[in-house]
Every structure is written in structure tokens, then in C-alpha cells.
Amino acid sequence: MASAQMVEAVQSVTRQSLPKRDASIEYMRVLRKTEAFNALKAIDILSKAPDHILVTLADQRVHSELLTAFLTFVEFPSQEFEENIPQSVASILVVSTLTNVLKKLLWRKPVIAVLIENDEFHGLFETLVIQRNNSLGGDPAELYIWKARVMDVVDFVVETTETDVMPYLHSKDCAKLLTDALKEYLVDGSIDSVHREEGILILRIIKSSLMSSVLLDDFKANKIYETLAMLLVSPPFDEDMLTFKYTIISLIEELVFIDKEALAPPEDGTPYQHQDFVLPAVGPEHAGAVVRNLVACQVLVTALLYPDISNMTLLPAGNKDQEAPPHQFSLTVFATLLSIIRDHPMNYFLLERLNILSYAIERLDSYHQELQTSVMELFTYVLKDLNYVPFRDLVILSIHFQGTSSPRTTALVCDTVASLLQTSSGFKDVLREVGLIDMFCNMLEELSVVLRDTFGSPQFNNRISVIDFGQAFMPGEAKQRKYGIEVVHHFNSIMSCLVELLRGSRSNIALFQSTFRGDLFSLLHYNETRDGILRIIVVLVVESYRFFLEDKEASAAKSPPNTSSAPLSQKTLSAPYQLTQLCEILQSLNRYDFKMKMAILNALSSVFLECPELKDVFREGGGYVSIVSLLIRLEDAYQLIDNFEQLDLPKRRQRRDPKTNERIPTKTDMLELFTKVFYVLSESMRDHPGNSSYFEEHIGFGSLADALQLTGVFGPNGDAAKMFGVLFAFATLNESVLHIFDDPEEIEHTPEMVAKWLNSPSVCVQSPHVVLGIWRICMGLRDQESLAFCVMMSLFALSCANRRNQVLMGQTALLDELLKALFENPPLAIDNGGDSSFEDGNVMREIMSRLAKRLIEMGMSSVGFRYLMEKFSATEEISFGECSGLLDMLLHGVTHSRWPSFVQFDGYSRLDLRSLGSHNFPPANGYTFLAWLCIESFDEELGIQILEISDEDQRCYFSVQIEPETHKLVVSVSHHQSVAFNFVAFEIGRWYHLALVHSKPKLTTPTGSLSVYIDGILGDKVKCPYLSSPSGEVKCYLGRHQKPKMTAKKEGSTLSWNLGPCYLVDEPLEVQIMDVLYNLSTRYHGNFQDSLGKFQTYETSTALNINLEAARRRSSPNSRNHEEQVALMNAIRGTIGNSIPEDKLVFAFSGGNLLDAVDTRTVGAMAGIQQKDQFCRILFNSAIPRIHRGINPLSAIGILVGNPLVAAPRGLDDSIWKVGGCVVALRIVESAK
Structure with a gap:
């Protein structure tokens, strides 16, 4: 109806x-x-x-x-x-x-x-392409509104119908109708917003039509893709037209994945590919993400390249003078291509025939910065994510290293390549095969020749800084230059790529050394190329020497020779030569050529950080002599700087010496150079006992101090305060204290605030002779009493920071000189300038006295003690005040200098006994471990590992440690069985005598027992299985053997504990002996074979006699108490050797067993210690009674690992007997009348 x-x-x-x-x-x-x-x-x-x-x-x-x-x-x-x-x-x-x-x-x-x-149905399509005739009148916008409604109808029908619409449209040649409609926009040349929207409607119906394979051929026959390409590249590029063009790009992005048939997979890749490279798999689930329409992609390639052409563009060459598209348009086109390629890994390989990446890299210099970044993003994606080597693209990319591109392009390419090389070593081989190393070699060779021909051959003692490199690359040159001026402008960036290319690659190092025929050092003359060349020299030195050491170790182990290292082995000896040459250059430079000196010092520090083994080469190549020479050549530098500052020059920026024409540095330049010099010295000696020993024996800090004094840095016009910060940082190898003296206000008014930075457990003295040098320099200051007092406060704070500092500072002559300064000379023989705070030097004398008392607690040398005794001589009258001060110092020393010999460990150091010699472990009956220990500080995460005995497979395993949380003792007899002793919690600052007796099971006792004695008293005895038999040689470790499994903290471990005399006896000792051993006190370190009574103090002797009397009262001739009494009497009277035979001692160590440097090298060589351990420190195992037996086997020596502190304090009570015995004591009493 x-x-x-x-x-x-x-x-x-x-x-x-x-x-x-x-x-x-x-x-x-x-x-x-x-x-x-x-x-x-x-x-x-x-x-x-x-x-x-x-x-x-x-x-x-x-x-x-x-x-x-x-x-x-x-x-x-x-x-x-x-x-x-x-x-x-x-x-x-x-x-x-x-x-x-x-x-x-x-x-x-x-x-x-x-x-x-x-x-x-055809009428709908005809309606879409109606162009309003002006004679018809009406509003074009109204026409667009109706066309939009038609578009809704047509688009809906085309997309949803399942009938024969597409064949019908094919029969009506609708593809031509729509294509012709688009071509009209090319005739008009410009469109308004209404026509833009009409064009977008047409594009929508074209898109819907192309979704069906029926019309694909029709559109291709009517050159729809050429039309779209022409619409993209044709001007104008105003806002309306750009919106239309972006719609075309979006259409193309969808059409790329639509075609009748899938594209054929690519053929084999380029000649060189990674071994693990495979083409990406394409499955049915990837159907909508894999490229099928190659022509559609060509539209985008055309838009990117136009007006240039290639064999893959759809249009002929365009007018070079036509309006260039805006950067945003080109960026959108390339972003679309990048998105298409990233939709599926196979897309790049399907589109590789279009050479998208090759064209983009080739035209890189003409692109805007954002587009350049996108091109490099695609380049990185191909190499890194697709694991593919685009050989042709890499060759094209190498063009941008040749100095013909813009600075921005060169920098971007260098940064991208360097980043890729850092991510994977595989790229190093790829770029070598491309020929990049050969290109770099040719570049460096030509550059050195060009600069030499243009500017001559300067010497290092008369370097030049080229202002205009353009002279060397002028276009009128008779010989055409292969490389452009940008090579120089971006030399450092280019060299960064070469550095990454060489680092860690044996083959690349060998190729560079065999290919490069020039002289790298010739390019060091120019400031513009200096830094880059130094980086190349550093990587060559480090990597060559590292490979040389690897080959040497492989040869020593009789490994099959590495064929790839054959060319390298012929060049490895150049590494020490190049490092030595750098040191020689440093010594020959003009004294004010600070830029070059700083650059070489930076290079040396890089060498030390990357290859610590080259520290030996630095020492043997005269590096320390070069450093001292550098400082000596700066004599009177501060005086010259001060004279220059007082001159009224018209151009103050021209800081030139009128006599030598050298640039005069500033005080800031001087301080930066000093800071870098001492940083290099610190790194050369860090974790290297050999260099530290060499420097102390052959150079000495005194040479450096004298050289610094010659510069005037400690004078009134110098930078004494800041220089002291440098020296404290050098003494502690801690850069955090570098700037503690920078604030003059704090130095003047609150020296305690400055000193507090050094009173930290983490600030440890590493070079005690430097501390002595600081003291001497401080004593020589003039008119700087505030600074001198602040430095003295800092020295005192440093000695109080931890036990290590106290011991090391006391091992120098600092205490001797302090005593002479206190009791012979007025402290700081300087003019106080009327400052009442320093009147009579009382304040300075007080802090010096406190420092001396701190150091005397660890004992003093016989020289210092003899000096004090001489002050009491009868031939010299001393005042009451001086006598009181001497007696006060002696009293403090006698009452506090009673420390035993000890070794201080942290969480990472140990003492290795690499063989137990003739002793079988575990022994047949049992064993006893005896040790004195004192804990300085705990670490909440790291326990104290006291002892570990194990074989290589750890079948036989024994460990003694103190837990970090509970501070309780834990003994492990295997990795799966431990015994915790809760009767004692160890405290900080107290010496404990620890005795562990582990007995083997017997017939009467089917299970073994483990007894723990603290201070001679049995604390606990538990049942404990005996140790398993070892599978190989057993080794012993005092301290932590394995690296701790803990979270790394910035400040490092806070653990510190002292190990006094310790013993391992391969017999279970009787309980009666423990009290005697404890009462011998911490200072006994013998082998228990002498009469022990003379080693006892009145206090310990009284305690033993009380125990003896108690045993006598409760004993009968046949009772066990009688045995205890006999054992105590034997111990006191000297027959304890029956209970502890000397041949039962496996080891006996104390801090007093340390060998000196000469004996260490001799004994180490005789014991077969490896060359890399030749500068290690050795404790002699005094359990071996005969020297001729002790110097051969490894069982006779303990090797210190991880730089533990070894202290052998000599108390003043012992020194009295060495100097004069009772005569000295009587003289002191006489002086005290």
C-alpha cells in the first residue's frame, strides 16, 4: 500500500x-x-x-x-x-x-x-563526477553536500553487496570514469575546500572499488597509480591541497596490501649475511599485513624522490625549478613507507627491489633533519631487528664519511653507525666486509698528506693550530681531493665510528694495521684532529696488547694457534711502542701546550681503565719520568701568571709570553693540569702493587713535591688550598675529597668542617708516602697559617677515619718528624701575622700533639724513640713544660701501643695458602684452629669469612664465618651441613681468642665432635661429622675466598676485621692447653716450643697460677684433674712442645711474617709464583722451622690477595729494651723528679 x-x-x-x-x-x-x-x-x-x-x-x-x-x-x-x-x-x-x-x-x-x-546503477557514478557549470548557478558547497549523500549510498552498496556489482562496473568502464574525474584536478591546478572534499569522495569510491580484484586491472589500465602519483607531486602545497594529498597517501597505504596475487619471495640476499639470518616466515594469519601491491608502493617512492627519477618511479623527470614539497609532506610519505615495512618483517624484503633505503640514504643530505632521522631509523631496523645486511645500502652510506655531506648529515650517520657497533659485534664484521676500514685508512692517509703539503711538518715542541682548513681543500687544487672539508669538521665523530669498529675485533685490528701506511702521530699536531687520533691510538694500543696477552697465554697453555691472530702477532709489539711514544711526546711538548698535555693525559687514563696490564708498559716506558719532567718544566709558572695579570695589556685575551710567544695559562688551567696529572698517577698505581712499589722506590713523592714547589703553586700567588685537595685525593685514590679545600671561608673559620670529609671509614690511605709529603709541604707554608692548620686538622681526621689509615700513616716517618717539630722546633716556623688564634703556635701544637698520640698507638720506630730518649739526656737541660710534654707522650705511647701483629681484611681480601705441603688433610685424628681476631666494623649484608679449607671439587670443605645479622659463629663441614654456635655474639673493638677443635670419630665415640673455645673457655661442644676425603690438593684461605653474593653498594663494603696470630694444628688439642694459649695474650706469635712463662705478664701469670692451684686442690694422683695440673705446669715450664709438636703445625701466620719487596720477589720466583703475581705480598709460614725448606714449596708462604692491611706494631715497652733497657726507664724516672 x-x-x-x-x-x-x-x-x-x-x-x-x-x-x-x-x-x-x-x-x-x-x-x-x-x-x-x-x-x-x-x-x-x-x-x-x-x-x-x-x-x-x-x-x-x-x-x-x-x-x-x-x-x-x-x-x-x-x-x-x-x-x-x-x-x-x-x-x-x-x-x-x-x-x-x-x-x-x-x-x-x-x-x-x-x-x-x-x-x-551507473547513474550514481556519473553523478559523482558532475562538475557544476557556472551558468547553472547555485552554491558549489550545496552540490558537495548532495554528492556526499550519493557517496554514502554508493560506498555502502560497493562495500556490502555480494552481487555482480563489480562486473557491472567493469562493463560500464567506471574505472576510467573515476580516474578521469581525478585528472581534472591536475588541470585545475588548485582546489578550494569544496573541491577538496569532492576529490576525497572520489578517492573513497576508488578505494571501495579497488577492494575487489575485478576492477584492479581496469584502474591499472587507466593509469590510476600514475594519476595518484602526479596528484601527490604536483603543486600547489597549500593547506587544502595537502589535506587532499594526505588522503591519497592514506588510500595508498591500504592499497599496498591488496592485489590478486601475493608477491614472489625475494631471491637470496646480498653476498655477506650473518650465519643466523633467515627470511621471516609468512603464514595465513599474516595475510592482511604482508605487501601485495608493489605498484602502490611505487606511488610513495615517486612522491619521495620527485622530481628526480629512477627505474622504480612512475613518472618522468620533473621540472627542477618547480615548487619543492614542504618537509612535513616528505616526512609523511616516508613515515608511511616505514609503517608499511614495519607491519611485517617480510615487507622489507618484498619491497627491497624498489631500493627505498638506497635512494633515501643517497639523498640523505637533501632531507630535513626529521626525515634524516627517520631514514636512519629504517636503516637501524633493517640491520638490527631484521638481522639483515643491506650490502648496497652500506656502500652508499660510506659516502657520507668522505666529507662531502653537510655537517648535520655526517654527524647523524656517524652517531647511527657508532650506536649499531656498540649493540653487536656482528656489525663489525659486516662493515669490514663493506670496505669501511679500507676507506678509513685511505682517508687518514690522504688527510695526513694534504695537511703536511699545505701546512708543513710541525714538531711537537712547536705545534700549530690550523685556523682555516679550507686552504687544504680549495677547489682549484691541481690534484682532486677524494675527501672533503667536512672530514675535518666532523673528524671526532668519524673517528668514533672507527674506534667502535676496531674495539674488541681481532680481525679489524689486524686489517687496519696491515692496511694503514701512514703515520697516526702526524695528525696529533693539529688541535682539530688531535682528540680523534688519540682515541684511535688508545684503542689500537689496548686491543693489540690485549690480543697479544691472549695469544701469549694460549701459547703457554699449548693451545692450537689462532689462525686469525697471525697477522696481528706481527704488529702487537707496536702497542708498547705507541704508548711509550705518547709518554715521550708528553715530555717534549712546549711547557704551556696544555691542550695537548691534557689530551695525552686523558688518553693515558683511558688506557689504564681499559687495559690494566698496560700499566707495566707505562712504568717500563718511562711514564713516571715523563710526568715528573712535565711538572719540572712548569717552574715559576705561577710567578709568570701573576706578572701577566698585573700588566695593563690592550688585549688581555692574547696571553702570550713576549719572549717565547707561548700562550700563558691561567691558574684554572694549571690546576686542571695538576688534577689530571695526579689522576693519571692514581690510576697507574690503583690495584697495581708493582707500580706503587716502583714509584715509591725510584721516583718518590718527594720528586713530585719538589717539582710542585718550583711551580709556585704553594706560594702566596698560587693555589695552595686547591692543590692540597688534589694531593689528598691522590693519597686516598678518592676523588670525592678533591674539592674539600675550595672554600676559603671554611678554611678560615671552620677547619673542622673541612676535615670531617676525611674522617670517614670509606676514605682510606692508599699512598702513605704522599701523606708524609703533604705534611712536609704543610710545614713549609708561609703566611698561610689558616690553611696550614686546616691541613693539619685534615691529617688528624684522616688518621682517625679507620685503623688502616692509622697504621699506614704510622709506618712512614711522619711520627718521627712530628715529634721533632713538637719538641725541637716551633710548629710552622712562620710569621703568624699577629693572629691571636695562632699565638705561640699553641693551637697548632695541640693538633700536632693529638696526631702524634694517634700514630704512636701503633708503635714507633727506633729512630723516633731514640730521639725522645735523647731529650732526657743528662747533657741537655730541658724545661719543665717540655719534660711534661715528653712524659705525657711517652705515657700515652706505653699505655696504648700494645697492639699485636695483625692482618686486616675487608669483604674482598684474603690470605692464600696454596698448598698444605706434607700434611694430609683432614688429619687422621682431628685438627685444631687457633686465632686471635678483632672486629672493627660489621657489614649488614656480608659475613666475616675467617677460614676456608677445601679442595678444587670442594668434596672436602671446612669453613668458619661470623653471620652478618646475628654476629654468631657458624662452622660448616660441607656445603650442606653447618653448625651455629649461639653462646657468644661477637662485639666490635674487642680481641677474641678463638679455638676450634674438630675430633674424628673413634670406637668409643661413633660421631665426631666440634668444640669451640672463646678466650680459653669451652663455649660449646657438639656432635659433628668429620670432613670427607679430598679429591685433589687441599688449599687454605684466611679471609673471603669467593666473591660475595650481595647487592653492590656505591660506598662498597663496610666490613673490617683484624686477624692476629693464627695457627692450624693437625691434632685435636686438649682442653687443658686452651687457657694457657689464651693467657699468652695477642702479642705472642711463636711456635709454642719455648718456655711460655717468660711470655706472660703479671696479670696472666697470676691467672694461670690461680687455675693451677685450683687444679691441685681438686686432684688426686690418678685423676683427670691431676692431668690438667701436669699439663698447665708443663706449659709454664716449657715442655708444651709435647702437646703441640712443631711438626704438627700446618701453618702459623701473623702480621710480623711479612717479607719485604726484595725477599718477596726472590721467594716468589723460587716458589714458582706466576709472573702476574710477581708484585704480590707474601707472609712467611713460620710453622716451617727451617728457612731452606721454607723458601721452596708453596706451603711455606701465604699470598695476600685483595690488598689487605699488614701491621706489625712495635710497642714502646718493646722499644725501651731495644734502645737501652732499664737504663732508659731509670733515666725517665730521674727526669720525673
Whole structure:
């Protein structure tokens, strides 16, 4: 009923045969009537009905009549639609409802079949390409609105229909119709917003049509892709046109994945590929992400390259003078290509034939910065993520290293390549095969020749800094330069790539050394190339020497020779030569050539950090002599600087010496050079006992101090305060204290605030002779009493920071000189300048006295003690005050200098006994471990490892440690069985005598026992299985053997503990002996074979006698108590050797067993210690009674690992007997009257 009413209403207008404009108006009048509109709404509802109902509508030609009216509205829209009609609805509501009805009807099978049969569907496409004739009048925007409605209908039908619409459109040649419509925009040359939107509508229908494979060939035949490419590259590039172009790009991005057939997979890759490279797999699930339409991608390539052409572009060469597209447009095009490639790993290989990356790299210099970055992003993606080697692209990329590109391009390429080389060593081989190393060699050779021919051959003692390198690369040169000026401008960046290319690659090092025929050192003359060349020299020195050491170790182990190292082995000896040459250059430079000196010093520090083994080469090559010479040549530098500052020169920036024409440095330059010099010295000696020993024996800090004094740095015009900061940092190898003296206000008013930075357990003296030098320099200061006092406070704070500092500072002559300064000379023989705070030197004397008392606690040398005794001599009168001060110092020394010999360990050091000699371990009956220990500080994460005995497979394993949380003793007899003793918690600052007795099971005791004695008293005895038999040689470690499994902390471990005399006896000692051993006190370190009574103090002797009397009272001749009494009497009277035979001692160590440097090298060589351990420190195992037996086997020596502190304090009570015995004591009593 509704459909009949609608057909009748529309046909009533048709039968009038009105002109199209009038018909359009009349159609609207009819449809606006309420009855007709209601019928239209009813049809809208019916459009959702099943197909058998829609057949009725199709037979009544409802769709045809509605489509006819709809198309007239599009062709002749008019404002007359809005005339007032009684009982009518708004025209906009009519149009909206009509559009929806057509969208729902036209895609249904019964309807679409009739439309195609009657050839009515084509009209919709024709309507889309209507161009409003100006004679027709009307608003173009109104036409666009109606076209948009048509587009809604067409797009919906094309996308959703399952009928034969596409074959029908093919028969009507709609591809040509739509393509021609797009070409009209090329004729117009410019579009407004309305035409832009019309073009976008056409693109939408083209996109929908191309989704079907039926029309693909039609569009290709009509050159749709060429048309789209031309639309992209043709001007203008205003806002409206750019929006249109971006729509085309979005269309292309979707078309890339649509075509009839999949692209054929690529052939084999480039000649060189990684061994693990494979083409990405493509499965059915990747169908929508893999490229299928190569021509669509060519549209984007054309847009990126135009007006240039290639064999892969769709257009001929364009006009070079035409308007260039904006950077954002090119960036969008390339971003689309990058997105397509990244959609699936196979896409790059399918598109590789288009040479996208090759063209982009080749044109890189003409691109904007953001586009350049995107190109390098694609380059990185291919090499890194796809694991593919684009050989051709790499060759093209090498062009940008040749100095013909812009600075920005050169820098970007260098940074990208260097970053890739850092991520994987595989790229080093890739770039070598490309020929990059050969190119770098040719570049360096040509550059050195060009600069030499242009500027001559300067010497290092008369270097030049080239201002205008353009002279060397002028275009009028007779010989054409292969490399451009940008090689110099970006020399450091280019060299960074070469450094990464060489680092860690044996083959690349060998190729460079065999290919390069020039002289790298010739390029050091120029400031512009200096830093880059130094980096190359450093990497060559480090890597060559490292490979040399590897080959040497392999040869020593009789390993098969490495064939790849054959060329390298012929060049490895150049590494020490190059390092030595750097030291010689440092020595020959002009004294004020600070830039070159700083650069070489930086290079040396890099060498030490990257290859510590080269510290030996530095020492043997005269490096320390060069450093001292460098400082000596700066004599009177501060005086010259001060004279220059006082001159009234017209151009103060020209700091030139009128006599030598050398640039005069500033005080800041001097301090920076001094800081770097001492940093290099610190690194050369860090963790290297050999260099430290050599420097102390052959150079000495005194030489450096004298050289510094010659410069005037400690004078009134110098930088004494800041220089002391450098020296304290050098003495402690701790850069955190470098700037503690920088604030003059703190030095003047609050020296304690300055000194507190050194009073930290983490600040440890590493070079005690430097501390002595600081003291001497401080004593020589003039008119700087505030600074002198601050330095003295810092020395005192440093001695109080930890036990290590106290011991090491006491081992120098500092205490002797302090005593002479206190009791013979006034402290700091300087003019106090009327400062009452330093009147009579009382304040200075007080801090010096406190420092002396701190050091005397660790004993003093016989020289110092003899000096004190001489002050009491009868031939010299001394004042009451002086006598009181001497007695006070002696009293403090006698009462506090009673420390035993000990070894101080942290969490990372140990004492190795690499063989137990003839002793079988574990022994047949059991064993006893005896040790004195004192804990300075705990670490909350790291326990104290006292002892470990094990074989290589750790089948036999024995460990003694103190837990970090509970401070309780834990003994392990295997990795799976431990015994914790809770009867004692170890405290800080107290000496403990620890005895562990482990007895083997016997017939009467089927299980073994483990007894623990603390200070001679049995603390606990538990059942404990005996140790398993070892599978090989057993070794012993005192201290931590293995690296701790703990979270690394910035400040390092805070653990510190002292090990006094310790013993391992291969017999279980009796309980009666323990009290005697404890009462011998910490200072006994013999082998228990002498009479022990004379080693006892009155206090310990009284305690033993009380125990002896108690044993006598409770004993009977046959009782066990009687045995205890006999054992105690034997121990006191000297027959304890029966209980502890000397041949039962496995080891006996104390701090007093340390061998000196000469004996260490001799004994180490005789014991077969490896060359890398030749500078280690050795404790002699005093359990071996005969020297001729002790110097051969490894069982006779303990090797110190990890730089533990060894102290053998000599108390003043012992020194009295050495100097004069009772006579000295009587003289002191006499002076005290």
C-alpha cells in the first residue's frame, strides 16, 4: 500500500515531463507532503524485510522512482526546496530519510539485480563526477553536500553487496570514469575546500572499488597509480591541497596490501649475511599485513624522490625549478613507507627491489633533519631487528664519511653507525666486509698528506693550530681531493665510528694495521684532529696488547694457534711502542701546550681503565719520568701568571709570553693540569702493587713535591688550598675529597668542617708516602697559617677515619718528624701575622700533639724513640713544660701501643695458602684452629669469612664465618651441613681468642665432635661429622675466598676485621692447653716450643697460677684433674712442645711474617709464583722451622690477595729494651723528679 502510494506520487511528477530543474522542485514538494513522507518512512521499514517481500517492491519499481528523484536533487539542488507548504515536513528530513532508504534498498539482491538489468546503477557514478557549470548557478558547497549523500549510498552498496556489482562496473568502464574525474584536478591546478572534499569522495569510491580484484586491472589500465602519483607531486602545497594529498597517501597505504596475487619471495640476499639470518616466515594469519601491491608502493617512492627519477618511479623527470614539497609532506610519505615495512618483517624484503633505503640514504643530505632521522631509523631496523645486511645500502652510506655531506648529515650517520657497533659485534664484521676500514685508512692517509703539503711538518715542541682548513681543500687544487672539508669538521665523530669498529675485533685490528701506511702521530699536531687520533691510538694500543696477552697465554697453555691472530702477532709489539711514544711526546711538548698535555693525559687514563696490564708498559716506558719532567718544566709558572695579570695589556685575551710567544695559562688551567696529572698517577698505581712499589722506590713523592714547589703553586700567588685537595685525593685514590679545600671561608673559620670529609671509614690511605709529603709541604707554608692548620686538622681526621689509615700513616716517618717539630722546633716556623688564634703556635701544637698520640698507638720506630730518649739526656737541660710534654707522650705511647701483629681484611681480601705441603688433610685424628681476631666494623649484608679449607671439587670443605645479622659463629663441614654456635655474639673493638677443635670419630665415640673455645673457655661442644676425603690438593684461605653474593653498594663494603696470630694444628688439642694459649695474650706469635712463662705478664701469670692451684686442690694422683695440673705446669715450664709438636703445625701466620719487596720477589720466583703475581705480598709460614725448606714449596708462604692491611706494631715497652733497657726507664724516672 505504502509502496504503491509512493510510486504513484513520484510518477505523477514524471508524467508531467517537466524540465529537470522544475522536476527537482516538484519532486521535493510531493515528498514533503505528509502522506508521501509517511509512505517513504513505511518503505524505510520495509527495506529491512526478507528478500521475498523486497521482490514485490522491486516489481513495483519503487527503488527506480526513488533513485530518479534522488538524482534530480543532486543535479539541481535549490533553495526553493524550503518554500512553505501546508501540512508538510522539512526538506532536510525528507532527504535524510530518502538517503537511508536507498542505502538499505540498493544493496539487497532483488533490488540490485533489477538495477543492473535496467542499467540504472551507473547513474550514481556519473553523478559523482558532475562538475557544476557556472551558468547553472547555485552554491558549489550545496552540490558537495548532495554528492556526499550519493557517496554514502554508493560506498555502502560497493562495500556490502555480494552481487555482480563489480562486473557491472567493469562493463560500464567506471574505472576510467573515476580516474578521469581525478585528472581534472591536475588541470585545475588548485582546489578550494569544496573541491577538496569532492576529490576525497572520489578517492573513497576508488578505494571501495579497488577492494575487489575485478576492477584492479581496469584502474591499472587507466593509469590510476600514475594519476595518484602526479596528484601527490604536483603543486600547489597549500593547506587544502595537502589535506587532499594526505588522503591519497592514506588510500595508498591500504592499497599496498591488496592485489590478486601475493608477491614472489625475494631471491637470496646480498653476498655477506650473518650465519643466523633467515627470511621471516609468512603464514595465513599474516595475510592482511604482508605487501601485495608493489605498484602502490611505487606511488610513495615517486612522491619521495620527485622530481628526480629512477627505474622504480612512475613518472618522468620533473621540472627542477618547480615548487619543492614542504618537509612535513616528505616526512609523511616516508613515515608511511616505514609503517608499511614495519607491519611485517617480510615487507622489507618484498619491497627491497624498489631500493627505498638506497635512494633515501643517497639523498640523505637533501632531507630535513626529521626525515634524516627517520631514514636512519629504517636503516637501524633493517640491520638490527631484521638481522639483515643491506650490502648496497652500506656502500652508499660510506659516502657520507668522505666529507662531502653537510655537517648535520655526517654527524647523524656517524652517531647511527657508532650506536649499531656498540649493540653487536656482528656489525663489525659486516662493515669490514663493506670496505669501511679500507676507506678509513685511505682517508687518514690522504688527510695526513694534504695537511703536511699545505701546512708543513710541525714538531711537537712547536705545534700549530690550523685556523682555516679550507686552504687544504680549495677547489682549484691541481690534484682532486677524494675527501672533503667536512672530514675535518666532523673528524671526532668519524673517528668514533672507527674506534667502535676496531674495539674488541681481532680481525679489524689486524686489517687496519696491515692496511694503514701512514703515520697516526702526524695528525696529533693539529688541535682539530688531535682528540680523534688519540682515541684511535688508545684503542689500537689496548686491543693489540690485549690480543697479544691472549695469544701469549694460549701459547703457554699449548693451545692450537689462532689462525686469525697471525697477522696481528706481527704488529702487537707496536702497542708498547705507541704508548711509550705518547709518554715521550708528553715530555717534549712546549711547557704551556696544555691542550695537548691534557689530551695525552686523558688518553693515558683511558688506557689504564681499559687495559690494566698496560700499566707495566707505562712504568717500563718511562711514564713516571715523563710526568715528573712535565711538572719540572712548569717552574715559576705561577710567578709568570701573576706578572701577566698585573700588566695593563690592550688585549688581555692574547696571553702570550713576549719572549717565547707561548700562550700563558691561567691558574684554572694549571690546576686542571695538576688534577689530571695526579689522576693519571692514581690510576697507574690503583690495584697495581708493582707500580706503587716502583714509584715509591725510584721516583718518590718527594720528586713530585719538589717539582710542585718550583711551580709556585704553594706560594702566596698560587693555589695552595686547591692543590692540597688534589694531593689528598691522590693519597686516598678518592676523588670525592678533591674539592674539600675550595672554600676559603671554611678554611678560615671552620677547619673542622673541612676535615670531617676525611674522617670517614670509606676514605682510606692508599699512598702513605704522599701523606708524609703533604705534611712536609704543610710545614713549609708561609703566611698561610689558616690553611696550614686546616691541613693539619685534615691529617688528624684522616688518621682517625679507620685503623688502616692509622697504621699506614704510622709506618712512614711522619711520627718521627712530628715529634721533632713538637719538641725541637716551633710548629710552622712562620710569621703568624699577629693572629691571636695562632699565638705561640699553641693551637697548632695541640693538633700536632693529638696526631702524634694517634700514630704512636701503633708503635714507633727506633729512630723516633731514640730521639725522645735523647731529650732526657743528662747533657741537655730541658724545661719543665717540655719534660711534661715528653712524659705525657711517652705515657700515652706505653699505655696504648700494645697492639699485636695483625692482618686486616675487608669483604674482598684474603690470605692464600696454596698448598698444605706434607700434611694430609683432614688429619687422621682431628685438627685444631687457633686465632686471635678483632672486629672493627660489621657489614649488614656480608659475613666475616675467617677460614676456608677445601679442595678444587670442594668434596672436602671446612669453613668458619661470623653471620652478618646475628654476629654468631657458624662452622660448616660441607656445603650442606653447618653448625651455629649461639653462646657468644661477637662485639666490635674487642680481641677474641678463638679455638676450634674438630675430633674424628673413634670406637668409643661413633660421631665426631666440634668444640669451640672463646678466650680459653669451652663455649660449646657438639656432635659433628668429620670432613670427607679430598679429591685433589687441599688449599687454605684466611679471609673471603669467593666473591660475595650481595647487592653492590656505591660506598662498597663496610666490613673490617683484624686477624692476629693464627695457627692450624693437625691434632685435636686438649682442653687443658686452651687457657694457657689464651693467657699468652695477642702479642705472642711463636711456635709454642719455648718456655711460655717468660711470655706472660703479671696479670696472666697470676691467672694461670690461680687455675693451677685450683687444679691441685681438686686432684688426686690418678685423676683427670691431676692431668690438667701436669699439663698447665708443663706449659709454664716449657715442655708444651709435647702437646703441640712443631711438626704438627700446618701453618702459623701473623702480621710480623711479612717479607719485604726484595725477599718477596726472590721467594716468589723460587716458589714458582706466576709472573702476574710477581708484585704480590707474601707472609712467611713460620710453622716451617727451617728457612731452606721454607723458601721452596708453596706451603711455606701465604699470598695476600685483595690488598689487605699488614701491621706489625712495635710497642714502646718493646722499644725501651731495644734502645737501652732499664737504663732508659731509670733515666725517665730521674727526669720525673
